[in-house]
Amino acid sequence: xxxxxxxxxxxxxxxxxxxxxxxxxxxxxxxxxxxxxxxxxxxxxxxxxxxxxxxxxxxxxxxxxxxxxxxxxxxxxxxxxxxxxxxxxxxxxxxxxxxxxxxxxxxxxxxxxxxxxxxxxxxxxxxxxxxxxxxxxxxxxxxxxxxxxxxxxxxxxxxxxxxxxxxxxxxxxxxxxxxxxxxxxxxxxxxxxxxxxxxxxxxxxxxxxxxxxxxxxxxxxxx
Amino acid sequence: xxxxxxxxxxxxxxxxxxxxxxxxxxxxxxxxxxxxxxxxxxxxxxxxxxxxxxxxxxxxxxxxxxxxxxxxxxxxxxxxxxxxxxxxxxxxxxxxxxxxxxxxxxxxxxxxxx
Numbered sequence: 001x002x003x004x005x006x007x008x009x010x011x012x013x014x015x016x017x018x019x020x021x022x023x024x025x026x027x028x029x030x031x032x033x034x035x036x037x038x039x040x041x042x043x044x045x046x047x048x049x050x051x052x053x054x055x056x057x058x059x060x061x062x063x064x065x066x067x068x069x070x071x072x073x074x075x076x077x078x079x080x081x082x083x084x085x086x087x088x089x090x091x092x093x094x095x096x097x098x099x100x101x102x103x104x105x106x107x108x109x110x111x112x113x114x115x116x117x118x119x120x121x122x123x124x125x126x127x128x129x130x131x132x133x134x135x136x137x138x139x140x141x142x143x144x145x146x147x148x149x150x151x152x153x154x155x156x157x158x159x160x161x162x163x164x165x166x167x168x169x170x171x172x173x174x175x176x177x178x179x180x181x182x183x184x185x186x187x188x189x190x191x192x193x194x195x196x197x198x199x200x201x202x203x204x205x206x207x208x209x210x211x212x213x214x215x216x217x218x219x220x221x222x223x
Numbered sequence: 224x225x226x227x228x229x230x231x232x233x234x235x236x237x238x239x240x241x242x243x244x245x246x247x248x249x250x251x252x253x254x255x256x257x258x259x260x261x262x263x264x265x266x267x268x269x270x271x272x273x274x275x276x277x278x279x280x281x282x283x284x285x286x287x288x289x290x291x292x293x294x295x296x297x298x299x300x301x302x303x304x305x306x307x308x309x310x311x312x313x314x315x316x317x318x319x320x321x322x323x324x325x326x327x328x329x330x331x332x333x334x335x336x337x
Contacts, residue, residue: 017273036276061271062271067273068271
């Protein structure tokens with residue numbers, strides 16, 4: 001019989017494991033060695049007996065001691081509290097993100113509201129730089145300013161037609177409703193309306209996209 | 224590419240292996256050696272059997288599995304693993320998540336040639 005060879009193989013393997021396991025906390029190290037020894041014993045007490053080839057295969061399947069210890073190191077990081085109830089788990093809030101999106105859209109109707117939104121947008125950690133740029137650039141000033149600007153633009157385009165346009169000074173921020181804009185014939189009013197629709201809808205679409213991404217990322221981070 | 228396959232597989236394995244352990248224990252308790260062997264029989268699930276032991280140890284600490292010693296006909300007493308109620312809940316939650324996730328990935332990947 002090759003019992004001595006088998007014993008030597010097993011002892012050599014366990015010695016390598018013990019050596020590698022010095023990186024572990026003492027109780028983990030003892031536990032891991034006991035479990036691997038148990039595995040080896042269980043394998044050798046099986047009906048197939050334990051000739052040298054079997055033992056070599058078995059140790060091969062167990063794997064490199066260094067790999068096992070690496071896995072143990074990963075798993076011995078502080079465990080999360082036992083039995084976390086998912087319904088009680090607190091998700092990281094996205095209040096900041098909701099605030100940013102609200103200020104960028106509805107908030108832009110009040111003075112400086114949009115700027116507050118931009119500051120909140122850029123101080124969040126849940127968005128990429130490209131998404132923050134998107135939120136800032138569509139549309140600068142938000143729907144509020146865009147509404148005023150769009151109306152002004154419509155008037156101005158209307159003014160380009162042979163109709164009188166006394167509203168060129170409204171860019172300074174004075175409210176001009178679309179009704180006041182010149183509704184002269186031609187493409188200009190249609191263009192104005194399209195632009196108006198775009199600047200109203202695009203920021204809302206962007207806001208929804210941003211909010212969804214923030215929600216998704218907050219959920220990934222977990223409680 | 225063997226190397227690329229191994230890397231993506233090992234990343235996937237990292238996330239799902241513990242739930243495969245829970246699933247194997249859902250109907251019956253198993254002793255460690257059997258558990259390990261059954262996992263390594265599943266294609267691509269385990270490369271190094273020894274790395275399952277640290278995982279089992281973590282599942283015990285998390286309270287998802289419990290162990291009892293039982294005498295065996297031949298050889299030393301064996302430690303049997305079974306699922307705790309918390310482990311059952313974790314498995315149920317993962318199973319639902321996994322189905323949703325799998326369907327989403329399948330929908331995004333190119334269709335399998337039949």
